[in-house]
Amino acid sequence: MAKTSAYKATSKNATNGAKKTPAKSNAASGLTDLFEDQLKDIYWAEKALTKALPKMIKNATALSLKNALMDHLEVTEDQVDRCEDIFDAIGKKATASKCEAMEGLIKEANEIVESTEPGSVRDAGIICAAQKVEHYEIATYGTLLAWAKQLGENKAASLLKETLDEEKKADVTLSDIAEANVNVKAEDEDDKSVVKSKKTKAR
Numbered sequence: 001m002a003k004t005s006a007y008k009a010t011s012k013n014a015t016n017g018a019k020k021t022p023a024k025s026n027a028a029s030g031l032t033d034l035f036e037d038q039l040k041d042i043y044w045a046e047k048a049l050t051k052a053l054p055k056m057i058k059n060a061t062a063l064s065l066k067n068a069l070m071d072h073l074e075v076t077e078d079q080v081d082r083c084e085d086i087f088d089a090i091g092k093k094a095t096a097s098k099c100e101a102m103e104g105l106i107k108e109a110n111e112i113v114e115s116t117e118p119g120s121v122r123d124a125g126i127i128c129a130a131q132k133v134e135h136y137e138i139a140t141y142g143t144l145l146a147w148a149k150q151l152g153e154n155k156a157a158s159l160l161k162e163t164l165d166e167e168k169k170a171d172v173t174l175s176d177i178a179e180a181n182v183n184v185k186a187e188d189e190d191d192k193s194v195v196k197s198k199k200t201k202a203r
Contacts, residue, residue: 035147040095042140043083045102049076049133052106056130059113062123062185064177069130072170079163089155105133120185127178134171141167 109129116122141164148157
């Protein structure tokens, strides 16, 4: 009980110096505005992914991973079109707004590729990066779907549900590939590294 009280006191003290962030002049003032802002965000993100996925495909080694990424590239291109359909469904012009989160995820994916040896280890890294992207998209589309339902945007909700299901399926596919093949081979690389290190020391 004492520990809980101490934690609460620490948490309260930590927020004492924090200040409320002032809103921008064009800040969302209602759920409709927020919905549109986040739709612009994910529209930019999907378009950016169509340019990022080819690099992942080129650097992947396992055929199952290459095929999954190529399939998802086609799905992502369709999702860009579907975002435009969603804008149309709510009577707005399709407009992209830079997604800082997706830009960061793509940058990290590139760094993972550059910091891993080609082969199964890099494949494991690519899956890690791709699943981070999927989880971000699942969170975004799940929220947009809830908001669309709340706002009575039934057509938009139906389109968002379609994309959400695709993202969840892609995430499961990547997990299956990792667990069935890639992770095991990546672990084998650890064993090879140990053997190589011992041989080097023995010389």
